[in-house]
Amino acid sequence: MKRGCIIVSAGGLLLAAALGTLFENRVFTGRFTAAEIVAGAAILLLYWGFVHLEQSADRTLLQKIGQLGLYVLLLLIALVLLEQYSGTRTWDAAGAGDAPGIVWYLVFAAAVYVTVRMLIFIQGLIFVDQSRRTSGMFYLLTVVMVLRIVQTFFTLESGPESGGFGWDREFDFSNATGVLTVLFLLLAVLNGFRCKWIHYLNRRQKIAILFAGTAVNIIAGIAGGSLAGTVTRFSITAGIFIRDTHTFFMIYSGLGLAGILLQLPSAGIMDRRMRQIRYLQNLGAELGSIIEKGELLSTSCVLAANIVNADVTWIELKAGAGYRLAWSAGLSCQYMEELPADMKADLRELIDAANPSLLINNVPRDTVCRRMAAGMVKAGSVLAAPLTFKETLRGYIYAVNHDRFGFSEENRGLFRAFADQVGVALENARLAQVSIEQEVYREELKLAHNAQMRLLPQKMPAIAGIELDAFCITANEIGGDFYDIIQVGPERTDIVIGDVSGKGASAAFYMAEMKGLVQALARHHACPVEILTEINGFVKTHFEKDTFVTMIYSMLYHRERKLVLARAGHPPVALVRRDKAEWLEPAGIGLGLATNDIMTRILKKQELSLVEGDTIVYLTDGLIEARNRDGEEFGEDRLKHILLDMDDLPAADASGLIRGHMQAFIGDVPQHDDVTLFILRLPADAPNNKERD
Amino acid sequence: MSEFEVTRKDVDDISIVYLKGYLDAHTAPEFETALQQLVDEERVKIVVNLAKLAYISSAGLGVFMGFIEDIRQKDGDIKLAEPTEKVFRVFDLLGFPVLYEIVSKESEAVDKYKKG
Numbered sequence: 191m192k193r194g195c196i197i198v199s200a201g202g203l204l205l206a207a208a209l210g211t212l213f214e215n216r217v218f219t220g221r222f223t224a225a226e227i228v229a230g231a232a233i234l235l236l237y238w239g240f241v242h243l244e245q246s247a248d249r250t251l252l253q254k255i256g257q258l259g260l261y262v263l264l265l266l267i268a269l270v271l272l273e274q275y276s277g278t279r280t281w282d283a284a285g286a287g288d289a290p291g292i293v294w295y296l297v298f299a300a301a302v303y304v305t306v307r308m309l310i311f312i313q314g315l316i317f318v319d320q321s322r323r324t325s326g327m328f329y330l331l332t333v334v335m336v337l338r339i340v341q342t343f344f345t346l347e348s349g350p351e352s353g354g355f356g357w358d359r360e361f362d363f364s365n366a367t368g369v370l371t372v373l374f375l376l377l378a379v380l381n382g383f384r385c386k387w388i389h390y391l392n393r394r395q396k397i398a399i400l401f402a403g404t405a406v407n408i409i410a411g412i413a414g415g416s417l418a419g420t421v422t423r424f425s426i427t428a429g430i431f432i433r434d435t436h437t438f439f440m441i442y443s444g445l446g447l448a449g450i451l452l453q454l455p456s457a458g459i460m461d462r463r464m465r466q467i468r469y470l471q472n473l474g475a476e477l478g479s480i481i482e483k484g485e486l487l488s489t490s491c492v493l494a495a496n497i498v499n500a501d502v503t504w505i506e507l508k509a510g511a512g513y514r515l516a517w518s519a520g521l522s523c524q525y526m527e528e529l530p531a532d533m534k535a536d537l538r539e540l541i542d543a544a545n546p547s548l549l550i551n552n553v554p555r556d557t558v559c560r561r562m563a564a565g566m567v568k569a570g571s572v573l574a575a576p577l578t579f580k581e582t583l584r585g586y587i588y589a590v591n592h593d594r595f596g597f598s599e600e601n602r603g604l605f606r607a608f609a610d611q612v613g614v615a616l617e618n619a620r621l622a623q624v625s626i627e628q629e630v631y632r633e634e635l636k637l638a639h640n641a642q643m644r645l646l647p648q649k650m651p652a653i654a655g656i657e658l659d660a661f662c663i664t665a666n667e668i669g670g671d672f673y674d675i676i677q678v679g680p681e682r683t684d685i686v687i688g689d690v691s692g693k694g695a696s697a698a699f700y701m702a703e704m705k706g707l708v709q710a711l712a713r714h715h716a717c718p719v720e721i722l723t724e725i726n727g728f729v730k731t732h733f734e735k736d737t738f739v740t741m742i743y744s745m746l747y748h749r750e751r752k753l754v755l756a757r758a759g760h761p762p763v764a765l766v767r768r769d770k771a772e773w774l775e776p777a778g779i780g781l782g783l784a785t786n787d788i789m790t791r792i793l794k795k796q797e798l799s800l801v802e803g804d805t806i807v808y809l810t811d812g813l814i815e816a817r818n819r820d821g822e823e824f825g826e827d828r829l830k831h832i833l834l835d836m837d838d839l840p841a842a843d844a845s846g847l848i849r850g851h852m853q854a855f856i857g858d859v860p861q862h863d864d865v866t867l868f869i870l871r872l873p874a875d876a877p878n879n880k881e882r883d
Numbered sequence: 884m885s886e887f888e889v890t891r892k893d894v895d896d897i898s899i900v901y902l903k904g905y906l907d908a909h910t911a912p913e914f915e916t917a918l919q920q921l922v923d924e925e926r927v928k929i930v931v932n933l934a935k936l937a938y939i940s941s942a943g944l945g946v947f948m949g950f951i952e953d954i955r956q957k958d959g960d961i962k963l964a965e966p967t968e969k970v971f972r973v974f975d976l977l978g979f980p981v982l983y984e985i986v987s988k989e990s991e992a993v994d995k996y997k998k999g
Contacts, residue, residue: 690941691941691944691945692908692941692945693908693942694908734949735948736948736949737945737948738941740977758978760976761976777978778978779977779978779981780944780977780978783948783978783979783982784978784981784982788982792978792981815938815940862907863940
């Protein structure tokens with residue numbers, strides 16, 4: 191916008207300078223090449239600047255025509271007055287007649303200005319709905335106009351007034367003049383056919399523009415001739431520009447007006463179509479916003495009745511192999527349901543074959559639908575269309591009018607267009623429903639996750655001289671890892687860690703079952719092997735064949751500082767004592783893999799006397815098997831190194847450290863298994879707690 | 884990431900199943916289908932070659948358990964051959980060597996079937 195202003199100003203200044211020079215110095219026998227070039231450049235600049243300025247066009251076409259007409263009319267009046275006053279029709283060798291030179295000068299400048307506006311105006315119209323060829327054609331015309339100016343300048347022999355501007359000279363084929371004229375007229379006519387703007391006018395606008403346009407055309411015709419003749423006397427560039435542009439304007443507007451005239455008879459129908467299209471567009475938006483299916487169907491039935499002026503409408507939707515009546519408006523469902531099934535099937539076939547929609551004008555005489563008229567409804571005519579989305583048939587929509595010939599041909603297209611909108615809206619509603627269900631599912635998973643997390647110990651029991659800490663990170667919302675701490679009497683605390691095979695909901699259910707089982711069995715047994723064997727029997731009997739559980743069951747005796755543990759197929763426990771870390775791996779087998787007989791034979795318990803400074807680390811395979819981006823596993827060795835480097839960290843810090851190491855190791859790779867870790871530690875400087883009870 | 888492949892070779896009445904890549908919860912169904920196919924064909928003398936198996940998760944281990952009883956009832960067996968050190972460690976921790984024959988050479992497993 192700003193750039194446009196600057197260019198226009200520059201063009202205006204140049205034009206003033208050029209015309210001023212020409213005006214002051216014009217000697218009829220001489221040519222002022224420099225000044226003419228400056229004038230030409232000025233016109234180009236003005237044109238270019240206006241192209242930038244004209245972009246913000248909020249005025250209607252009629253207003254624009256009116257404005258242009260007013261400008262041209264004012265010019266014409268100014269010119270006539272000037273002629274009257276000066277007593278001469280043209281500015282000539284004797285001077286500007288009685289009128290002061292400056293007045294002529296101003297009128298000429300104004301004429302150039304208005305003509306540039308005129309060219310821009312035509313360009314704007316031509317470029318409506320433009321294709322690449324459209325703009326090419328227009329620019330070709332402007333090039334020819336420039337050539338005509340240059341050519342005229344060099345062929346006029348002794349000043350403009352002797353050259354004459356009659357059509358004799360224009361069609362002089364002894365030089366390029368004639369050829370250029372023919373080319374100019376041809377291009378002007380070709381550009382004249384680019385008038386798509388007419389299609390966007392309604393009937394009233396067309397009539398208004400027809401009258402206004404004709405008036406402006408006549409005015410421009412008169413003004414163009416007078417102005418061009420006068421201006422050319424002192425500037426060939428400006429003069430020819432004015433004349434050619436006005437000629438072009440007359441040709442273009444003449445053809446455009448003829449186009450409007452031809453379209454006037456059908457303008458009413460066009461208007462109705464446009465209104466219908468707009469109505470359908472609004473309808474589409476309205477239907478698209480309804481996501482509740484019932485509401486969508488009822489709204490569609492009511493709207494369908496309004497659109498084609500029907501008495502009864504209904505929608506049937508695919509249900510399994512057949513169809514079911516989904517909604518109706520204007521009548522109880524009974525009527526539609528009582529229609530004979532074979533007739534309905536025949537009707538559907540007809541609808542599938544019909545394009546754009548099926549119209550039966552005379553139901554009582556129709557071979558297929560005759561029986562419809564015999565029902566509860568006085569059915570005179572029927573309109574029906576399929577409800578589809580992307581080639582998929584969803585159902586059909588029907589409209590019935592009591593009168594025969596109650597629907598027009600035009601209703602057929604409209605009804606189909608409406609049916610298509612309903613098809614899209616139905617799909618929208620379905621998608622919305624799916625996404626709501628998914629949201630509910632996610633919400634439920636979250637609840638399941640929270641419930642599962644609550645199954646884990648909420649806080650560690652306080653045991654003098656012993657620190658406990660744990661974490662459990664699930665890979666999905668719910669998983670199969672678990673750990674538990676059961677205080678069995680004042681002197682014994684059982685620590686259990688386990689992992690149910692598989693993932694997801696089933697693993698989570700089994701995990702919850704394990705928790706209950708462990709809690710119940712702990713109080714009745716004093717040996718971890720016994721407890722594990724009991725659980726094995728349960729898993730073997732009640733769990734699915736391919737599901738098993740790995741577990742470490744350990745009993746911590748406070749007073750004796752003794753840990754008794756058994757391992758059922760679970761990754762071993764790490765013992766960190768002084769500067770050594772070792773894996774405690776008593777023989778064992780996963781729960782649910784074998785019979786209790788084998789179990790008791792294989793399972794071995796291990797007893798361990800704890801000393802101050804000992805750290806025991808329980809974990810699940812998720813930690814050892816955690817993988818980084820390169821597919822490398824976290825591994826037992828890496829863990830061992832971390833454990834050895836921990837020095838005398840409190841249990842909580844130690845678990846935090848391991849967790850940090852693991853997360854740094856996997857980076858942004860999604861965790862693929864649950865990771866659980868439990869730490870038991872006897873601080874080296876712990877107060878003696880033997881006198882606790 | 885979970886690239887996994889199951890191929891099979893039949894030698895007389897013995898079928899050798901080759902596992903390759905990652906056997907986890909996502910790929911376990913593929914292995915399950917392969918075993919089910921063998922059971923359906925009444926080919927129950929099975930050797931699973933683990934030489935190219937990079938990883939096995941609990942869901943993968945579960946597949947063996949899902950079939951073993953059924954197959955043994957039909958006088959067949961699943962023998963495991965040529966596990967890598969890492970995969971053997973997983974089997975060993977779980978106590979599989981008590982329940983399954985795990986051998987270091989595929990031919991060894993085949994010979995055991997042949998000797999009856």
